[in-house]
Amino acid sequence: MFFFRVVIMSLRALQTNLMRTLLATLGVIIGVSAVVSAMSILAGAKKDIMGRFESMGADQIIVMPGGEQQHGRRVRFDTLKRDDADAVREECALIKATAPEITQPSQIKYFHKNKRVTVVATTWNYGSINDYHPAQGRFITHEDDIAERKVCVLGHKVAKELFGEVPSLGAPVKLAGVRFTVVGVMEKKGFLGFREVDSQVIVPLNTGMKRLFGVRFLTMVTAQATGPKKLDPAIQQISRTLRREHKIRAGTNDDFSIFTREQAKKQVGDVTKIFQVVLYSIAGISLVVGGIGIMNIMLVSVTERTREIGVRIAVGARRIDILSQFLIEAAIISMLGGALGILLGLAFSDLIEKITKVLNTYTPTSAVVMALIMAAGIGIVSGIYPAIRASRLDPVEALRYE
Numbered sequence: 001m002f003f004f005r006v007v008i009m010s011l012r013a014l015q016t017n018l019m020r021t022l023l024a025t026l027g028v029i030i031g032v033s034a035v036v037s038a039m040s041i042l043a044g045a046k047k048d049i050m051g052r053f054e055s056m057g058a059d060q061i062i063v064m065p066g067g068e069q070q071h072g073r074r075v076r077f078d079t080l081k082r083d084d085a086d087a088v089r090e091e092c093a094l095i096k097a098t099a100p101e102i103t104q105p106s107q108i109k110y111f112h113k114n115k116r117v118t119v120v121a122t123t124w125n126y127g128s129i130n131d132y133h134p135a136q137g138r139f140i141t142h143e144d145d146i147a148e149r150k151v152c153v154l155g156h157k158v159a160k161e162l163f164g165e166v167p168s169l170g171a172p173v174k175l176a177g178v179r180f181t182v183v184g185v186m187e188k189k190g191f192l193g194f195r196e197v198d199s200q201v202i203v204p205l206n207t208g209m210k211r212l213f214g215v216r217f218l219t220m221v222t223a224q225a226t227g228p229k230k231l232d233p234a235i236q237q238i239s240r241t242l243r244r245e246h247k248i249r250a251g252t253n254d255d256f257s258i259f260t261r262e263q264a265k266k267q268v269g270d271v272t273k274i275f276q277v278v279l280y281s282i283a284g285i286s287l288v289v290g291g292i293g294i295m296n297i298m299l300v301s302v303t304e305r306t307r308e309i310g311v312r313i314a315v316g317a318r319r320i321d322i323l324s325q326f327l328i329e330a331a332i333i334s335m336l337g338g339a340l341g342i343l344l345g346l347a348f349s350d351l352i353e354k355i356t357k358v359l360n361t362y363t364p365t366s367a368v369v370m371a372l373i374m375a376a377g378i379g380i381v382s383g384i385y386p387a388i389r390a391s392r393l394d395p396v397e398a399l400r401y402e
Helices: 002-016 018-054 082-091 125-129 142-146 156-163 205-213 228-245 261-304 306-314 319-356 365-391 395-399
Strands: 060-065 067-070 073-076 095-110 113-122 134-137 151-154 172-175 178-186 200-204 220-225 256-260
Touching: 018 261, 018 319, 018 365, 060 228, 082 095, 082 220, 082 228, 095 125, 095 156, 095 205, 095 228, 113 125, 113 156, 113 205, 125 220, 142 205, 151 156, 156 178, 200 205, 220 228, 228 256, 256 261, 261 306, 261 319, 261 365, 306 319, 319 365
Parallel strands: 113 200, 151 178
Antiparallel strands: 060 220, 060 256, 067 073, 095 113, 095 172, 095 220, 134 178, 151 200, 172 178
C-alpha cells in the first residue's frame, strides 16, 4: 500500500512539470529506439540469411576457387576446371554427384521484351542435387551437354515476365545475342543459398563455356555427399583429390576453398556478433546520454523541491521515503522513455523494410524485454545520486530554503 502511495506521489510530481519530464525522456527514447531498431534489423537479416542457407541441402559441399588480398581487395584465382568436378565425382567414394557451374549475368530477349538475368551453365545433376525440378518441359540432359545444344531452361520469374500466360516451350530466345530454344520452365523456388533461382536461366555447361561465355574455368562446384554425417571425411577426400589435380606441393596453401551449409552459417553468426557489438555500443552510448539527461533533470527537481522535502521530513517522512520517491520518479521517466522508444524503434524498423524492400526486419520478444530492462536500469542508476542527495537534506535548512 505504501509503495503505491509513493508511486502516485511521484506521478503527480512529474505531471506538475510535464514538459520537463518529456524532455528528460528524449535521450532514453532515442537510445531505446536505436536498440530496438538495431535488434530488429540484425535479427531480420540473420533470420533471412539462415533461411536461405536452409534451402541448401544438408549433404551439400561447395567448392570455390581460392583467392588472396591484393592492394586491399580480394582477387579470385581461376583454378577450377570441369576435369576437377569429374575427378571428384569419380575418385571420391563419399561423393555421389557433382554439379560444376559457370555463373554470369546476361540479357535475355524474346521479340521486343528484354530482361537482365543470371545465366547458369551447368550439368544435368544440378536439379537433383538442389532438389529443383521443372514445372513444365524438361531439364537439360547429358546429351544436350555433350552435343553443345543451344537449349535453355527458364526460371519461374523469367518465364512469367517474358511470356506471361503464353506457352514458352519451344520458343526461341536470345541470350547475349545467341539464339536458344526453351525446353523447360522451372518450379517456383525463391532462393538457393544467396541466389534467386527464379530469375536465372540454365544452359548446358559445354554450351555456356564454348558458345556463350568463352571461358575455361568454373565459378563453383556443388558436390553431394552420400549423407549429412559423411561431410567431414568427404571434404578430406575432395581436398586430397583437388590438390593432386592441381599439383599442389605439401606445405603449400590450397588454391580452392571448401565449405558446407553449417560452416557458412557459423561464419554468418560470427559476423552478426561483430555487428551486434558495434550497433549495441552505439545504442548504449545514446542510453548513457539519456541517463545523464535524467540525472540533470532530477537534480534540478531536488533543488526546486527542497522546501517540500523539508516539510515532509518535518512531519515524519523517513529518509528512505524520500529516497524511494525520487528513485521511482527516475524509473518512471526512463520507463516512459523506454515505451515510447520501443514504439519509435518498431515504426522505424517497419519504415526501413518498406523503403529498402530488401531488408526483412524481425523484432523478437527478447529485444522488447531487454530494451525495457535497459531503460529501467538506466533510470534507476541515473536517479541514485539525486535521490541520495534529496534524502540527506537537512530539514531545518530545507525549511528555510526560498
